[in-house]
Amino acid sequence: MPSKSVLEKIAKRLRIHSLKMTTAAGSGHPTTCLSAAEIMACLFFHEMRYNFKDPFAWENDEFVLSKGHAAPILWAAYAEAGIIPQESLLDLRKISSDLEGHPTPRMPWVKAATGSLGQGLSVGVGLALAQKLAGVKARTFVLMGDGECAEGAVWEAANAGRELGLSNLVAIVDVNRLGQSDSTMHQHDLRAYAKKFQAFGWDVYRVDGHKIDQILEALAAARKSPKPKVILARTTKGKGVSFVEDKNGWHGKPLKPEELEKALAELGPMPEVESRKYVKSREKGKTPRWKDSFDFELPAYKEKTATRLAYGIALEKLGKVNDRVIVIDGDVKNSTYADRFFAAFPQRSFQSFIAEQNMVGMAMGLSAKGFLPFVATFAAFLTRAHDQIRMAAYSFSNIKFCGSHVGVSIGEDGPSQMGLEDLAMFLPIPDCLVFYPSDAICAEKCVKEAAKYKGLTYIRTTRPATPILYSAEEEFPPGGAKVLRQSENDVVTVIGAGITDHEALKAYELLKNEGINIRVIDAYSVKPIDAETIIRSASETGGRVVVVEDHFEQGGLGTAVALVLPEKSHWKHLCIRELPRSGKPEELLSRYGIDAKAIVEAVKSSV
Amino acid sequence: MPSKSVLEKIAKRLRIHSLKMTTAAGSGHPTTCLSAAEIMACLFFHEMRYNFKDPFAWENDEFVLSKGHAAPILWAAYAEAGIIPQESLLDLRKISSDLEGHPTPRMPWVKAATGSLGQGLSVGVGLALAQKLAGVKARTFVLMGDGECAEGAVWEAANAGRELGLSNLVAIVDVNRLGQSDSTMHQHDLRAYAKKFQAFGWDVYRVDGHKIDQILEALAAARKSPKPKVILARTTKGKGVSFVEDKNGWHGKPLKPEELEKALAELGPMPEVESRKYVKSREKGKTPRWKDSFDFELPAYKEKTATRLAYGIALEKLGKVNDRVIVIDGDVKNSTYADRFFAAFPQRSFQSFIAEQNMVGMAMGLSAKGFLPFVATFAAFLTRAHDQIRMAAYSFSNIKFCGSHVGVSIGEDGPSQMGLEDLAMFLPIPDCLVFYPSDAICAEKCVKEAAKYKGLTYIRTTRPATPILYSAEEEFPPGGAKVLRQSENDVVTVIGAGITDHEALKAYELLKNEGINIRVIDAYSVKPIDAETIIRSASETGGRVVVVEDHFEQGGLGTAVALVLPEKSHWKHLCIRELPRSGKPEELLSRYGIDAKAIVEAVKSSV
Secondary structure: OOOHHHHHHHHHHHHHHHHHHHHHHHOOOOHHHHHOOHHHHHHHHHHHHOOOOOOOOOOOOOEEEHHHHHHHHHHHHHHHOOOOOOHHHHHHOOOOOOOOOOOOOOOOOOOOOOOOOOHHHHHHHHHHHHHHHHHHHHHOEEEEEEEHOHHHHHHHHHHHHOOOOOOOOEEEEEEEEOOOOEEOOOOOOOOHHHHHHHHHHOEEEEOOOOHHHHHHHHHHHHHHHHOOOOEEEOOOOOOOOOOOOOOOOOOOOOHHHHHHHHHHHHHHHOOOOOOOHEEEEEOOOOOOOOOOOOOOOOOOOOOOOOHHHHHHHHHHHHHHHEEEEEEEEEOHHHHOOOOOOOOOOHEEEEEOOOOOOHHHHHHHHHHHHHOOOEEEHHHHHHHHHHOOOOHHHHHOOOOOEEEEEEEEHHOOHHHHOOOOOHHHHHOOOOOOOOEOOOOHHHHHHHHHHHHHOOOOOOEEEEOOEEEEOOOOOOOOOOOOOOOEEEEOOOOEEEEOOOOHHHHHHHHHHHHOOOOEEEEEEEOEEEEEHHHHHHHHHHHOOOOOOEEEEEEOOOOOOOHHHHOOOOOOOEEEEEEOOOOOOOOHHHHHHOHHHHHOHHHHHHHHHHH | OOOOHHHHHHHHHHHHHHHHHHHHHHOHHHHHHHHHHHHHHHHHHHHOOOOOOOOOOOOOOOOEOOOHHHHHHHHHHHHOOOOOOOHHHHOOOOOOOOOOOOOOOOOOOOOOOOOOOOHHHHHHHHHHHHHHHOOOOOOOOOEEEEEEHOOOHHHHHHEEEEEHHOOOEEEEEEEEOOOOOOOOOOOOOHHHHHHHHHOOOOOOEEEEEEOOHHHHHHHHHHHHHOOOOOEEEEEOOOOOOOOOOOOOOOOOOOOOHHHHHHHHHHEEEEOOOOOHHEEOOOOOOOOOOOOOOOOOOOOOOOEEOOOOHHHHHHHHHHHOOOOOOOEEEOOHHHHHHHHHHHHOOHHHHEOOOHHHHHOOOOOHHHHHOOEEEEEEEEEEHHHHHHHHHHHHHHOOOOOOEEEEOOOOOOOOOOOHHHHHHHHHHHHHOOHHHHHEOHHHHHHHHHHHHHHHHOOOOOOOOHHHHEEEOOOOOOOOOOOOOOEOOOOOOEEEEEEEOOOOHHHHHHHHHHHHHOOOEEEEOOEEEEEEOOOOHHHHHHHHHOOOOEEEEEOOOOOOHHHHHHHHOOEEOOEEEEEEEEOOOOOHHHHHHHHHOHHHHHHHHEEEEHO
16 A cells, blocks of 8 residues: 555656646646646555556446546556556647547547536446446546536436445545636535535545545545445645646646746656556456347337337347346336336346436446447437537447437427437437338337447437338348339439338329329438438439438438438428427328428429 | 415316316326426415416516426416416317427417426526516526436526525425336435435425415415525325326326216316416516617727637627627636626626536526527537527527537547537527628627527637638628639639638638639528528539538538538538547648648549
8 A cells, every 4th residue: 555655746746747748738727637636646546446457357446537627637647557658648639649638538548538527427327337237346436526516417427326326436526616717616615515415315525635644534434335425625726836726717728838847846856656556456357248149039010010119129139138238218218118128127227217418428337338228218308418429429439329209290299309300419420320210120120230330329219100111031231221112214212211201102102193103212221321322213213302301401311311412403301490389290290391292292393 | 365275176177177188189298287286276376476468577477387298287277367268278289279288488478498307497597587687576486397306407407596596486396206107216205305405505395285285385485585495395196086196107198088087076076266366466567678789889800810709709799788688608708708798797697607508598588588698608518408409499599509619620628629510409490590600700790690680599609710801891691601712713612611711711822823713602601501602603613512611521511501502413521520539720620621731632623
C-alpha cells in the first residue's frame, strides 16, 4: 500500500502532467484536473484493482470519467500507471493521438465516451451491473463533476443504482464549486448534494478532496456498504496554482507558457516516485462465457401481426440461444412486446422505469463489457435519450435500439406518442444500421441481423397489425430492398417501408384494375439504403418515383432515397408535412396523404 | 365555496364522464383518470381561479396536466366548468375534435402539449416564472403521475423551481402505484417521494388523494408556504370501479360497453350539481404590456468574427427594444455569448445550470404566456432536449433555439462537443425555420428574422471567427440564399453554409487561378431552402452541384438540397461520413473532406 506521502507525490505528478499537457496542446481544462488530483491518485494507485496490461480483464475495476473535460488527468493517470508512455501525454488533442480532448474508447481503457455531462453515472450503472451479472468481484468507480449533478440523467442513474442494488458502484463527486460560466448551483454546500443522494437511497461520505487520508477513509468505508455510494469531495478548482485557484473565468483555459512556468515554480519539482509500482491487480478469475448464437428458429405467421409483436417474439427466441442478450425497458414492455423476454429471462431483463436516458446510458456500460443490450420504447420517446444515443456512437457501443409506435398510424393517442422524427435521429449516425420492417417475418429477421452486427442498430416497428408479405425463408440483409411487385411495363416505382408498403400494395391493386402497372419496393433497410435496386427500378420506370413514408418530410426514407437518386425530375414524396392530430389510423393516413388513395393519385399525376 | 359533498359529487361526475368518453372512443386511459378525480375537483372547483371565458387572462391560474394520458378527465373538467359543451366530450379522440388523446393547445386552455411524461413540471416552472415576471398574483398547478417522477427532467425542474423561488408553483403527484406495464418504482411509498422533493428544496404535503378534506387542507397550507410545493396524493388507480381498482393490466384500456354498464351501476347515477357555479375567477388586473419591437440597429463588423459572438451581440440589441425577450442558459453563456444579454438584462436572464431539458421545458411555459425565450447551448447538447423540442412543436411554442459549436470546425475538444446532427433534429419539425449564418452580419439578421417569426426557429452558429461577407444593409429573409460568386461561365454550383462558405470561397479563388469558374451559394436559410435559386444555379452550371457541409451525411443541408434538386447525376456531397476525432479545426476540415482542397477536387472531378 502506498503511504499518504506517496499518494500526495503522485497527485502532484498528475497536476504537473495536466498543466504541461494542456499548455502544450494550447487548449483544454487544466483547472478541473487540478481539483481532482488527490482523488485520482487515491483511486488509481490505492483503491482500484486492475491489470494494467489488459483493459478488458473481467477482474479489473472499471473507471468512468463522467466529467470528461478532465481528460488530461485521466491520460496522466494512465501514463503513471504504465499503461501509456509518459512522453505521449504531450500529444494531447493532436489529430495523430488517441488522447483526445474528451475521452473516447479509441483509448481502450475508456469504456464510454464522455464529455456530454451527466451521462457517466448511467454508464457506471451498466458496468457495475455487468460485473454483477458476470459474477466477478470487480467494482466500478465514476468520477463526476458537481456541475453535471444538475442533469436529470444523474438522478435517473441514482434511482437505477439503488433499484439494482449495485453495492459495487462508487461515485465520487469532485465538488469544485465552479462550472463553466459561473458558480455551480450548490457551490460548496456538500449537504445539499448529500440530501439528494440520500433521498435517492445512496450511502454518502463527505471528505476534503485534497486530503488523502480522508479520501482513503471514505473509500474504505464505501467498500463495506451494501448500497451504491457516493463520496462528496469538497475541492478547489485549480488547486495548487495560486493564481487560478477557485477563480471564475479559468474553465477550459490552458496556462500560457509563462503562466505555466509560474505554476510549476509554485508546485515545485516533479516528485520522484515510481507510481506504477503501486498499481494493484486482482487475481485473475475465470473469464465468463456465454451461449452466443444468433441462429434462432424461423418465424411462423399466417395472420396479420404487428411488427412490434414480432420483435418481441424474435427477442425471446434470440434470448434462448444467446446469453449475452439483455433487455432494458422503460415501462412500456407490454407495448413494445419486450415483455415476452422479461417473462422468459427475468435475470436478464431490467425495468428502467420511465427513464430513457438512463436506459441508454446503462446499455452503453453493459455493451462495453460484451453484453448485447436491446433497448426499446416508443420511437417518440427515444428522442429523450438522443444525446446518450449520440454518445453511444462515439463509445462504439453495440446497442440494439427499437422504436415502436411510429408515425400517424398509431392513431388516436395523438402526436405526442407518434415517432415521426426517429429516422432523422438514427440515419445521421455513421455506421448505424436502420431497419424498418413491414411484416412480422421481416421484423424477426431484422432482429437477427441487428444482433449479428457489431455496432448501433435501429429497428422501427409499427403499432397496428399488418399482413404477412414474406415467407419464413426470406432473408433481409442490411443494405437490401425487396421488389414486391414488378412487371415489364411498370410506369412508376413506389418505394415504401413499414406501414406504407401495405398502402402501396393496395394502390398496386387499384391501379392494376385500371391497367396501370407499378413497381413496389420495400426499403426495409433504410440504412444502408439499397441504392442499386432503387436506381435500377427508377430507371426502368422512366425515372418516375414515388416515395411514401409515415415520417416527417426531412431526415427519413425520402431524403435517404433522394440522396442516392440521380434523376428526380419525376419524383414525388408522400410524407407527413404538418403537425398531426388524434384520429383513427386510416383517417390519419388519408388526411396526411400517405394512404393507397394518395399513392394512386401521385402515380396518376406522374404518368 | 363548495362543500365537501359538492366536490365529491363533482369528482363522481368527472369519473362518469371519463369512463363514458373512453368507452365511446374505444381507447384511452380511464383508470388514470379515476385516480385523479378528487384532485381535479378540488383544483378546478375550489382552489384555482380562472375566468372560464378567457383562456389567456393574465389573472388566471394555470394548469398543466403533466400526466397527459389523463386527458379525458381534463376535458371533463373543462366541460363541468362551462368551457366546452358536455356533449363534446363524446367526441374524444375523433379527428374532428380538439379533445385529443393527449392534450395539445389546439384546445386553447392547454398551454403545452403533454403526453411525453416528465415534462410538465418544467412547463409549470416557465408558467409560474412568467406570472412572477408579469407581476400577477396568479399561480400554476401541475398534476403529475407517480411513474413520471422517474424521469430526470422532473428533478431538473425541481431544482429550477427552488432556484427561481417559485412560491406560486404547486405540483400534485397522483401516486396511484401503477405504471403502464407494472407497478411504479416506489409504489405507495409516499415517504420515498417526500424525501426526494424535500432534498430538492420543496415543501411537501402528504394526503389521501380520495379525501376531499385532506386535499383542501394541503392546498390551503400550500398557499402560505414561500417555497415551491408538492402535494403527494396517495390514490388508487381505477378508484370507484371495483373490478379495475389497483389492478395491473388496465393502463390505457377503456371499459367495454358491458363493463361500462357495470361500472356505472357501481358508481350510481350522475350526481346533480351545477359545477360551473363553483368556478371562481380572480379580479381582472392590468394586462402587462411590453416594449415589443424587432428593429435593432444595423450590425457593424470589419474583422473576422464568430457567428456565435454576433448572435450574442444581436441578442443584447434585441433585448433593448423588446422586453418580451428572455434568455435561458445552461452554464455555457460565455461560449454561446448569451452572457452579453445576461450582463445587460439580468432580470430577464435565467441560469438553468447544466439541465437542457428543463431549459426547453421552461421556455415552453414562458412562450405560452407571450414571452420570447431564446435558448442556446452547444448544438450537440440540444440533443439532450430533443423530446422537449419535439413537444414544443406540438405546443405551438414560440421558442428561438441557438446551437453553437457545430461541426468538426470546433477542433480539439473532440466529437462529444461537435454538433453534427443538429440540423437533422430541427429540419424535420414542420414550420421550424432553420438558419445557418456564415458571417456576423448574417448571424445578427438571423436573430432578427427568428424573433419576428411566430414559431420555432433554430440558428446554427460556428465556433471559430469567420470573415465578413456581407454589408450591414443586406437582408436575410427566411427561404432565401445568397449567390456569393457567379459568372456567365460557371461550371459547377457549390452550395455551402456557415463555415463551408468560406472554404467554398477559398476554392473559388484557387479554381479561378486555374481558369475554372464556380458559382458559390450561401444557403443561410436551410429551412425553408431556396429551391428556386438552387435549381436555377444548378441548371446554369450544367446540373453540376457540390454541396459541402460540416454535418453528418443525412438530415442536413445535403439532404435538404437533394430533396429539391430535380437532377442529381452530377451531384457531389461533401460532409462528415465517419465518427470524427480531436484535432485542429483546419486539420479536421481537411481529414473529413470538407475544406477548400476537397471542394477543388470535387469540382475538378465534376467537369
